[in-house]
Amino acid sequence: MNLKKHFVLFFLLTLVGNLNAQNGYDLWLQYSSITDSQLKQQYTSKITGIQVKGSSATLNASTEELKNAWKSLFDTDLETREQGSNLLMLATEDRLSSELQTELSSDLESINDEGYIIKQLSIDEQPTILITAKSDIGVLYGSFRLLKEIQLHKDISNIDISDSPKIQKRVLNHWDNLDRTVERGYAGFSIWDWHLLPELIKPEYMDYARANASIGINGTVLTNVNANSLVLTEHYIEKVKALAEVFRPYGIQVYLTARFSAPLESGDLDTADPLNEEVRQWWKDKADEIYAEIPDFGGFLVKANSEGQPGPNNYGRSHVDGANMLAEAVAPHGGIVMWRAFVYSEDDPEDRAKQAYSEFVPFDGQFHDNVLVQVKNGAIDFQPREPFHPIFGAMPDTPLMMEFQITQEYLGFSSHLVFLPKMFEETLQSDTYVQGENSSVAKIIDGTLSNKKLTGIAGVANIGTEKNWTGHPFGQANWYGFGRLAWDPYLDSEKIAEDWIKMTFTNNPEFVQPIKEMLLDSRESVVKYMTPLGLHHIMDTGHHYGPGPWVSELSRPEWNPVYYHKADSEGVGFDRTKSGSNALAQYADPIAEKYSSPETTPEKFLLWFHHLPWDYEMENGKTLWFNIATTYQEGVEEVQDMIDTWEKMEEYVDQEPYEKVSMLLQIQLKEAKWWRDACLAYFQKYSNMELPESVPEPEHSLEYYKSLEFPFAPGIRPSWN
Amino acid sequence: MNLKKHFVLFFLLTLVGNLNAQNGYDLWLQYSSITDSQLKQQYTSKITGIQVKGSSATLNASTEELKNAWKSLFDTDLETREQGSNLLMLATEDRLSSELQTELSSDLESINDEGYIIKQLSIDEQPTILITAKSDIGVLYGSFRLLKEIQLHKDISNIDISDSPKIQKRVLNHWDNLDRTVERGYAGFSIWDWHLLPELIKPEYMDYARANASIGINGTVLTNVNANSLVLTEHYIEKVKALAEVFRPYGIQVYLTARFSAPLESGDLDTADPLNEEVRQWWKDKADEIYAEIPDFGGFLVKANSEGQPGPNNYGRSHVDGANMLAEAVAPHGGIVMWRAFVYSEDDPEDRAKQAYSEFVPFDGQFHDNVLVQVKNGAIDFQPREPFHPIFGAMPDTPLMMEFQITQEYLGFSSHLVFLPKMFEETLQSDTYVQGENSSVAKIIDGTLSNKKLTGIAGVANIGTEKNWTGHPFGQANWYGFGRLAWDPYLDSEKIAEDWIKMTFTNNPEFVQPIKEMLLDSRESVVKYMTPLGLHHIMDTGHHYGPGPWVSELSRPEWNPVYYHKADSEGVGFDRTKSGSNALAQYADPIAEKYSSPETTPEKFLLWFHHLPWDYEMENGKTLWFNIATTYQEGVEEVQDMIDTWEKMEEYVDQEPYEKVSMLLQIQLKEAKWWRDACLAYFQKYSNMELPESVPEPEHSLEYYKSLEFPFAPGIRPSWN
Known part of the structure; x- marks a missing residue:
């Protein structure tokens, strides 16, 4: 049996014990089948074949990508044609007729060497979608862009896009x-x-x-x-x-x-x-x-x-x-x-x-x-x-x-x-x-x-x-x-x-909306449960896994977390104003001036620039200590929120990523609590203040957190030479 | 869109840029679709449903494996049924009726705790294929065995197999x-x-x-x-x-x-x-x-x-x-x-x-x-x-x-x-x-x-x-x-x-026969191009990548290749007879006696047990040196034969494994030549004899081979404590 000819086989295999199921290898290039008939009709009627002017490895790559994607998106072949209407044409600028070059001159002026134009127009009186650029690579970028528009279910009936990278x-x-x-x-x-x-x-x-x-x-x-x-x-x-x-x-x-x-x-x-x-x-x-x-x-x-x-x-x-x-x-x-x-x-x-x-x-x-x-x-x-x-x-x-x-x-x-x-x-x-x-x-x-x-x-x-x-x-x-x-x-x-x-997943708004919110909130959550209010560099040594605010005995002072948070019974934070290291002076004046006082420093950078007493009163009228503690707690709660959100998403994603994310979120929750508990147990030694009611007591003693060792945490720098 | 419900999607994805194509993850459990209608008819008529007696994680695993495989092999569901004819029944011995236990008593006596019986018989007057065993795990092994029979396209119409592992x-x-x-x-x-x-x-x-x-x-x-x-x-x-x-x-x-x-x-x-x-x-x-x-x-x-x-x-x-x-x-x-x-x-x-x-x-x-x-x-x-x-x-x-x-x-x-x-x-x-x-x-x-x-x-x-x-x-x-x-x-x-x-690949004899021969010959080839005629332990140090017969300065004598081949101007090989280390005495007498003389020692072990002059005459009437050199050369030629064989197989296998094997065979050929050239360049120093005509001169000088270093060869032992 010729396996190459039995593709249906591979489909079936994806069912077996989840072998080769949606394992994430395809990244954001899923080219998920478009089943909405109206959408499918629009795309497959606007583009009924592909015409490629010239030939190069990059143009071939563009063509292959489009053809493979087409098969996946529409279960139909995007065939190469030399003429006809509703073709997708790939051509660099120099391959265009002088007429077309003139017609597109302002578009072409607007793009740089890597940019592209995707435009619905008439070529030899035939409706055509043209991807053009000053270079082959521009055409490839344009091809991926067109595929993205389709993956996002955008209307391409009067497509007119030009874009260029802003950084070289x-x-x-x-x-x-x-x-x-x-x-x-x-x-x-x-x-x-x-x-x-x-x-x-x-x-x-x-x-x-x-x-x-x-x-x-x-x-x-x-x-x-x-x-x-x-x-x-x-x-x-x-x-x-x-x-x-x-x-x-x-x-x-x-x-x-x-x-x-x-x-x-x-x-x-x-x-x-x-x-x-x-x-x-x-x-x-x-x-x-x-x-x-x-x-x-x-x-x-x-x-x-x-x-x-x-x-x-x-x-x-x-x-x-x-x-x-x-x-x-x-x-x-x-x-x-x-x-x-x-x-x-x-x-x-x-x-x-x-x-x-x-x-x-x-x-x-x-x-x-x-x-x-x-x-x-x-x-x-x-x-x-x-x-x-x-x-x-x-x-x-x-x-x-x-x-x-x-x-x-x-x-x-x-x-x-x-x-x-x-x-x-x-x-x-x-x-x-x-x-x-x-x-x-x-x-x-x-x-x-x-x-x-x-x-x-x-x-x-x-x-x-x-x-x-x-x-x-x-x-x-x-x-x-x-x-x-x-x-x-x-x-x-x-x-x-x-x-x-x-x-990567689906256009279904029932999934897109909550997951987008989850993503956008997620960065603030990690700041909250690791390094709130401008705290920084308080992780454990070497592997950088987990909290280590107590670390103080490394050979170089600036390798030690205590160098960065400077917690003592008086307060916490790194004074980078004139009364301290004056690092603030390296910033242009409106910033340097504004950040020189804790009152006018954004609270997210507060302890980056200021050493403040534990009972320093913050915008919400509560003490610094209260805010540190409740912010750690918020970070933990927000991870729980992510878990709650994800649990509602099971029907929209394949089993493998669903379960993997579920398991990883449990790790994240465990580690967020670890950060909260270890850091608060440590800082409390200095603040000598009670935890707010909303914040649970650390699960273990400070000594326990200090005793943890992870010699085989991943990513450890093997040696420096 | 609910991706879970769109399996066809995954099938299509396998086409895109070879993403997730036949990447080998499924091993020998491919459960390739059976397209021969007669075969398919036999299997799906003999087994129209599955009946499982009892319940356990292992029985569930058996059932899931059978159901998933069925879907893949026949594109049809193997459904659980409580009764009917032509069922596949999974049941441990203790779940069988006393009648059945009696009927199967001699079979049951013949298997051990991990063994299984797969048998076509009549249960409650219904034709049934029974998988039974003394333990759940025996049932699982039997299930895999039945699937193997089907993967091998064996006739199961009167199936009667019992088997047990011989080692615990x-x-x-x-x-x-x-x-x-x-x-x-x-x-x-x-x-x-x-x-x-x-x-x-x-x-x-x-x-x-x-x-x-x-x-x-x-x-x-x-x-x-x-x-x-x-x-x-x-x-x-x-x-x-x-x-x-x-x-x-x-x-x-x-x-x-x-x-x-x-x-x-x-x-x-x-x-x-x-x-x-x-x-x-x-x-x-x-x-x-x-x-x-x-x-x-x-x-x-x-x-x-x-x-x-x-x-x-x-x-x-x-x-x-x-x-x-x-x-x-x-x-x-x-x-x-x-x-x-x-x-x-x-x-x-x-x-x-x-x-x-x-x-x-x-x-x-x-x-x-x-x-x-x-x-x-x-x-x-x-x-x-x-x-x-x-x-x-x-x-x-x-x-x-x-x-x-x-x-x-x-x-x-x-x-x-x-x-x-x-x-x-x-x-x-x-x-x-x-x-x-x-x-x-x-x-x-x-x-x-x-x-x-x-x-x-x-x-x-x-x-x-x-x-x-x-x-x-x-x-x-x-x-x-x-x-x-x-x-x-x-x-x-x-x-x-x-x-x-x-x-893993296909039942097509056009593929099976030549590839089977290639596999069976492949081990002798590696012996030939690395360590022919009883040579051993002449690889390079530490990573063990490539030849290193010259290595002589490691701290422990028995870590050095020279310890094992003992090449000098007199000859080559390790004398393990009475005149040498007498390791031979550790073997029982017929072997010890037979191997004590080079004439009666199998040539494949010759230099393992004997130190012999370079001009020692071997069975083919040629010198030891001639045979060492031509055997190295044969090893190289056999790798070339493998390449020739594989090139004819392109139509039978999927693109990814085909190309991967092709590329790897080129590495094997390159390294086989490297072994031949480096070892012959080295041993020739001692033999002082010409290479046979059929054997090309080494591509590089001995000094070149000795100079090669591979500090990042894979699998290096990191440290021994």
Whole structure:
């Protein structure tokens, strides 16, 4: 029996013991069958065939995607036709007739090289839906966009869409090690099976590329920022090349992390001094070697002189010296360098929140044109909530790249349902005021505030070998949402939530509405049960799993939670005003001034900027202690609300994701209570105040919470070199 | 839209970009649609409904499996009915009428507690197919057997089968660490997601249990023999319990590895001396604690005083002291101890091949009744070919458990196609002659040679988070084949190959015949291109990836390949006759005598037992050197033959496995050539003889092969404590 010819078989198999049932592998590209006859009629009458002008791997990918989706959506073939009415035409601008070019001239002017136009028009007197663009990749993006419109059941009868990405480098950062462990990875092993590359090309590689292209991600850094120089050897370049070839039709460039000491570790040189000519030549040669194999190689991401990583400071040189050396090596090939500003010194007594700014702002304007300085959203480290990083706006002559973290290192790993686009949006829409009102972080990132030529945004990936890629079924929403915001940093997170829910699960409003609300509320809930009111960095050490506000004996002061909350019998919080570290002075004046007084500081940032007495009276007339306690309690209650909401959704989703989410929500509830109980038990030692009536006593003693150890929590950094 | 109700959707999805296509997750339980109308008619007319007597989780599992399979095989529901003709009846013996019990008395006498009877008979004058057994689990095994008959398109019109497992403990050994890395694991991360247990129960856990039950595996050791004592703490016992509950309906007991120093590491005691009363009580308490949570816990597997693991020798005590202490702890609960005989001392100059025998044979008869001594198939370490371990037959008063390795540590990892049942069969059918002719290893293992009450067999699992469980699509055959041989160690590997191919791919003889031949030949090929003519242990160090015959500087002599091949200008091979280590004396006389001369030693074991000159004349009249070289070459050519065979099979298999196997065979060919070239380049240094004309010159210099390093080869043992 020829199995290939018996597809019905595979359908049936999905029933057996849930084998291969809705396991989440298809992400938001479900292309769920459209059963509403009116809708189906509209789509299949407006598009009765496909016509593709020209040919390339990217155009083929577009065509295949459309054809496969069509089969899935409408159970009918979308056939290639050379002429006819109601065709879907794919053609880049240069393939259009001069007539059409003229007709579309204003549309074409409005898009950039990666943008697209989808338009209902008449071509040779035949009604046609045209997807056009200045490049093949634009056509692919347009194809995914059209499919999204259909997945969302939108009316396409007079479709007229043009869109372009607002940021150039839209990149995933994989913190994946060569041994396939993933630092801060909570979704299994690394999807890169280095050992079997370049020969074994897994289907997952193509599906990864498809998923990314569908949301406009155009780059991937394959390796951990805590880098291993082996990936720069010939043996690995061959493997990287194989991945690059799979990704290329989908418009995805590969990047690698460059370990600064690679010239030393290669055995070639005895220094990695960036001003040494041999070192400079070594990197040029290395770049030439890589580009000879991978002509569209993206460039390097570098973590230097940070948390033990080598860097230019080891040789008395600056970050500018280091970044520019690498930039010169890749410049002839069109490559870029993404240089991380995530630095804090092991012997600088200055407030850690201030150090990156102090070190990098003086370098403004000194980096080469092909360097992006990659800045985390906040000044500490991907906490549940941080004010925007003060570097944003403070380096007008340097292209700054946003670094978000999609993997939930500090937000419950892959077991907590937290919709991160809501958090990303908060940062992007923050007004820096550096050029007066309306100087949002988004405008700095997309280059509009000071006309940057190079723009970028990075997200630390939450992807692994889990069958559904991200472990938590809702973790997919964060990958999706990052991509959407990378394309358009002004997008509303509510819109993202709605699109993702519909594409992943169903358009049924009985499901969409409550689940959208659940997603949008979820980020505030995790802030409440982990780090309310501006508290931060009070997690346990190393694995960062669970609460550890008591940790005080780590070798570097700024690794200790007590450094950040400074709880004592007098009060709690980090004074970053003039009377304290004065980190506030790194912000532009309307903010610096407003936040200098606790009364005018938004309560969500209160303890980030102020050390306040436990009985400090807050807006609601209650004490700070009362508000800390009740906010923790609210966080727990909101997780219970999520459980209640989800329980009503069983009929709308398949069994596997339904049950998985149900089980994970129980973990989230257990851990939310753990955070509440452990933190309140600890802080109560200092507040010496009773818990409000609405807040239950901690289930265990403080000593119990302190005694918990999790040596095998996932995602632990294996070693730093 | 209610997705649950739109199954057709999932079918369609399987077409899209190959998402969720035949990815191998379903293993040999494909239940492929039967389209031959005659066959379909036979099955659906002989079985028109199902009747289940009694109720239990195991009977429910049986019923669900049959119903789901029916839907998949015949696209029709197998409905539960209380009466009627042509029913399939599931009932344990005690649920049968006394009439039926009498009618079946001789059948029932012929099976053991786990056996089953499947029989066409008349019940209440209605034609019925009865699956009966002495226990629920027998009914489940019978259900899987009936499904196998149908998958193999067998005639069931007068079905009359009774079968029982010949070995009691049929166990997978997972060398899975608590951090989810797998020692010698080549199929991704560990499937045990410890961090999210006990709350998150993944569908994979149930499907793992189903797959094992379908081949009769009834135990699983969850953790690495290089053990971590944390798994014995309350925190982990709760997680183990959750897995045990998933596995229980499928008749699978969980076991753990017991780190001998656990009483110390727990912080409770300052010794782990097995004769210390507190230590003995600690283990009894620990067993009580585990059994309170997991009443059917299987017991412990122990690697003691081996390769750095702690054990009784640390306290001047013997393996008997250690094993019996643990045996006493679990005995009240019906548990067992599997104590590994894989020992070799770091300061014993005796031939490593002799040491386990020397140490264990004197203990014969001294272990408690609930101890199984677990012995690897050969005396060294899971090499591509080893003579059977001389302990088999030498400890008539001790139950010996076979330890096979399914994961291909020394046989090309998961990238080489090697059908291991052929190798297992070779060991099982080896005649030890200890009680004269027909004293096969199988008879020792199944207890028939000396009437053992406790019998067991273990396979080191090749399972991980790869979507198809084993990485290589054909790796599944080794898991399957191990299970089949564990049930019946006399089974022909050809039969196993045929069943597996049909159940996994297709019954089409155009595919079955050539692929069966390919499987059956594949094991000899790997021997040829890695370790021909009795060579062994010449792989590279640590990761065991690729050839390393030159390795000579490791701290322990018996870790060095040169220790095993002893190549010099005089010749090659390990003299284990009287003139050498006399390991041969550990075998019973007909073997010891026959193998004492190279002329009467089977050529496949020649260099295992003899050090011979390079120009030693072999049966074919050619020199030893000529034969070494041409055998390596044959191995390479046979991989090319496999590629040629596979290329003709494209039409019979789905695209994903077809392409994956094609790519993996290219890796196998590349590595076969690497083994040939590196080993011949090395040995030629000593033979000083030309390569035969049929053998190409090595592609690279010996220095090149010696320079290769693979620090991130998969499955590396992380650390030994």
